[in-house]
Amino acid sequence: MHKQTIKTSTNQYDVVVGKDIINHIDQYLPRKYKNILVITDAEVHSLYADKVVRHLSAVTKVHVSVVPAGESSKSINQYYQLLTDAINYQLDRKSLIIALGGGMIGDLAGFVASTYMRGIDFIQVPTTILAHDSSVGGKVAINHPEGKNLIGSFYPPQAVLYDIDTLHSLPEKEIRSGYAEVVKHGFISNEDYLSDILKIDLTKALQPQILSDHIQKGIAVKASIVEQDEKESNIRKFLNFGHTLGHAIESELGYGRITHGEAVAIGMLFAIRVSEDKLASNLPFNELFQWLSSNNYPLTLPPLSVDDLINRMKKDKKSENAQVQMVLLKEIGNPIAMNVDDGELTGLLEKFLRELGS
C-alpha cells in the first residue's frame, strides 16, 4: 500500500494506492458517516458495488445509485436525477457520496457532491487506469453538448482509495484509454519515466507491480502540479497536454465513439507536431506513434471538418478571447502554454490529419 497526501487551498486528502482496499473500505474512510450514497455505473455496479455496500453497511446506512456506463451519463439530466436521489435518500450536509467507478463517475458524482446542499463530502474509489488522473486534483464536471466539462467545480475529495485489484477486469479499450494519461504524465515530467512507460506492452497481462508503479508516479506528477496551482491559473494547464485537440475530437465524434484517452493520444501526436513547428522541439513523435500503433490505439479518424474541430478547440475552457491555446513541449518535461492563431492551426491540423490518413 502506498499513500500520498495532497494539500489543497481548502483541505488535504490522502491518495491510497494498493491491493484489497475495497474489501476493507470501512477502515479507509477518513471519518464516520451516518448516511452514504454510492454512485456507480451499471458495469462497475455488477463487479464491485455489492462488496462496497457489504463492507459499509455494517457501520452505516448505504444507498446506491446506478447510472448507465459511458460518457453520455455526464449530462445535466443525470446530474439532476442524482441530486433527486440524494434528497430522497435524505442525505444531509454530514453525509458522504462515494464515486465508485472510472473518471466519468468521479466527475459526475463529484459535481453532485460539490453542489448538493452547497457541498458535501465525497470520496473517489477509482476502478480504471484513466481515473488515476481524474480522481486526483479536485476537478469535477459534467458535459454540455457544446463541450466537455464545461459545467463543473473545483472540489477536492476527502480521500482517493485506489484498489488496483479492480484494474484486472478492465477491457483493452479502457487500458489504452488510461495509459494515454500515464504517457501524458511522462511527457510533461521526465524522459526516464516516459521511456519506462513506452516499454510496456498493453496487449499482454499487466504486471501489478509495474502498473502500480506507473500509476503512483503519474499521481505524483499530477499532485505536484495541482498543489502549486489548484485552480488552473498557470501550470495546471500543462496537464492538458494532448487535450485541446483530444477534447475536440471527442465532442465532434460524439462522446463514447472514441475513449477519452484514445482521443488524447491523437491530441498528443498533434501537440508534438505543433511543438516541432512552433518551437523547433525535438520530440519522439515516431516512437510514440509506433507504441500507440502496436498497442492498437485507433490512429485514423473518420473524415472531420478542420473548421469544426477548431471551433470546438475554441470552446475549450483554457481558451481566452476565442483564441486556441495549446500545451506544447520545448522538450520532454518542459511544457509551455501557447496561443496558436487560426490560420496557422488550420494548416497544421490539415497536414496532421492527412499524415494520419484521415
Place this chain on the structure above:
Amino acid sequence: MHKQTIKTSTNQYDVVVGKDIINHIDQYLPRKYKNILVITDAEVHSLYADKVVRHLSAVTKVHVSVVPAGESSKSINQYYQLLTDAINYQLDRKSLIIALGGGMIGDLAGFVASTYMRGIDFIQVPTTILAHDSSVGGKVAINHPEGKNLIGSFYPPQAVLYDIDTLHSLPEKEIRSGYAEVVKHGFISNEDYLSDILKIDLTKALQPQILSDHIQKGIAVKASIVEQDEKESNIRKFLNFGHTLGHAIESELGYGRITHGEAVAIGMLFAIRVSEDKLASNLPFNELFQWLSSNNYPLTLPPLSVDDLINRMKKDKKSENAQVQMVLLKEIGNPIAMNVDDGELTGLLEKFLRELGS
C-alpha cells in the same frame, strides 16, 4: 456612498451602498473584463438593463440574458439555459457575469458563475431590499421541487454594487419581503437596531437616509457572521432565524405564492413561540406581530398540513439525521441552533397555526 469590505476564505470583496451607482457602473468594476454577461429578470430588465449595458458597452463586450421574474426561474432548466447562453456568447474563464436584480437573480446567476467552466467572476448588483441579505455572503443556489436552495455552492462575488436608487421602484410586496430580513438582522444582533427598524412605516414612502442606514447595518450584521463562518459550520446558521418554517411554507405553497420575506416573517413569529416554550425567552412577539400586521404582511395562511410542513423542514439543509433544527433566541441578539423533536414540533406548530387563525 458607503463601503464595507468582506473577507472570505478565498478572496475579499467590497460591498458598496450608495446612490447613482448604476450610471457609473463601469467605474465600480474591480478589474477590466473583455466579455460580460448581464443576467436579469424581465421586470428589472425594463427598468435598468439598458443603463447597465450603455455604461459598460463603451468599455467592453456586453450580452444580456433575461429570465422570467419570480422564484420559479431558480430552476434546473433556467440554470442550464443560462449556461448555454454563456457558451454561445463565448464567455471564457476571464469573463464576468453580472447579477442584476433581486435575490432570485443573485442566487441563479451566481450559481451559473460558480459552475461555468468551474467558476468565473461575478458581481452582484442588487435591486431589492431583500437582496441586501442574499447578495452578501457568497451563497448561490437554485431550487429543487423538494426544497429551496438544495442545489448550489458557496461562491463569493467579486463585488456587491448596491444602488439604492433602484429601491424606489419596488412594489409594496417587495418592500415587505426585504424588510423581513432587515428585521431578522435586528433580532439576531441587538435591541436598539431592532426597535429602530420596528418604528418604520413601510406603507409610506421610505426616507433614503433611513433605508440606507437600515441596509448598511443589516449588511454589517451579516458580514460579521459570514466572515467568521463562511461555510455555515456553526454561527452562520443564526442567519436562518425564521427560515426553517419560512422555507417550508414557501415550498409547501409553491414558490411565488408568498414572498420569501413574508414567509420568513411568519417563520420568525413561530421561532419566537418555540423560543418561549423551549428556552423561556422573553421576546416581543406582540410588538412584531403588530408591526407586521400594520404593514400588511399576510399573517393568515391557507390550510396547510402540519406533517407536510414538518417533512419540508426536515429537508432543510441545516437538518441533520432527519431532525429539524431551528434557530431560537435566548434573548434579542443571542441566537442558538437547536434540534426540536417531531412530537414537540407538531404540538407547537398546530398551536401556532391556530393562533394565526389558519
